[in-house]
Amino acid sequence: xxxxxxxxxxxxxxxxxxLTVTCSQNMNHEYMSWYRQDPGLGLRxxxxxxxxxxxxxxxxxxxxxxxxxxxxxxxLILESPSPNQTSLYFCASSPRQxxxxxxxxxxxxxxxVL
Amino acid sequence: GQQVMQIxxxxxxQEGEDFTTYCNSSTTLSxxxxxxxxxxxxxxxxxxxxKSGEVKKQKRLTFQFGEAKKNSSLHITATQTTDVGTYFCAxxxxxxxxxxxxxxxxxIKP
Numbered sequence: 001x002x003x004x005x006x007x008x009x010x011x012x013x014x015x016x017x018x019l020t021v022t023c024s025q026n027m028n029h030e031y032m033s034w035y036r037q038d039p040g041l042g043l044r045x046x047x048x049x050x051x052x053x054x055x056x057x058x059x060x061x062x063x064x065x066x067x068x069x070x071x072x073x074x075x076l077i078l079e080s081p082s083p084n085q086t087s088l089y090f091c092a093s094s095p096r097q098x099x100x101x102x103x104x105x106x107x108x109x110x111x112x113v114l
Numbered sequence: 115g116q117q118v119m120q121i122x123x124x125x126x127x128q129e130g131e132d133f134t135t136y137c138n139s140s141t142t143l144s145x146x147x148x149x150x151x152x153x154x155x156x157x158x159x160x161x162x163x164x165k166s167g168e169v170k171k172q173k174r175l176t177f178q179f180g181e182a183k184k185n186s187s188l189h190i191t192a193t194q195t196t197d198v199g200t201y202f203c204a205x206x207x208x209x210x211x212x213x214x215x216x217x218x219x220x221x222i223k224p
Contacts, residue, residue: 031210040123042202042216043157050210058211090156098210102147102159 004106021076023091031094032074036087081113116207120215133190135218137203146186152199
């Protein structure tokens with residue numbers, strides 16, 4: 001089944017404790033991205049990647065890192081999480097770099113930073 | 115930078131009434147995409163509009179793309195409880211980012 005998977009789905013952590021949220025897609029998509037969703041603010045892009053070893057900052061990259069060593073995986077790393085990073089995170093992928101086709105979303109990761 | 119404004123933020127309707135959400139981009143879009151997010155779920159693609167003035171229908175949903183390719187609308191006729199959720203529009207910018215509207219939450223009054 002074609003899908004985007006994220007793990008974990010729920011995470012409670014404490015300020016400063018490094019964490020990684022994994023994202024994997026099995027559709028051989030070129031483009032992958034990370035979003036955070038906060039009430040009233042819609043979806044804001046954190047980072048995106050147009051291909052392996054190519055990553056770019058989105059609108060809200062501060063406090064986050066990503067890597068794209070393989071086409072299928074695009075992990076999101078929070079080196080030192082802070083409470084303002086409490087949010088709902090979505091990974092997404094798209095077949096084309098120019099976004100002329102739809103994005104497919106993962107199920108989301110709900111993060112609480114205490 | 116490019117912005118996509120979406121209104122209204124919320125719309126409360128009685129079941130059976132119509133619903134409309136509007137998107138307005140600060141720049142011309144190559145395409146506009148619409149997504150629906152059910153409560154507790156993730157955004158799911160509904161449709162993509164590409165041509166100026168394009169109108170597409172999916173059962174009770176009608177999508178329009180403006181002549182100038184800067185605005186778009188989604189209209190739902192005779193809403194049902196299954197329509198509940200937040201509807202987002204999004205369009206790609208010149209930097210290969212998808213710029214999202216803030217979403218319109220459709221709430222069905224009991």
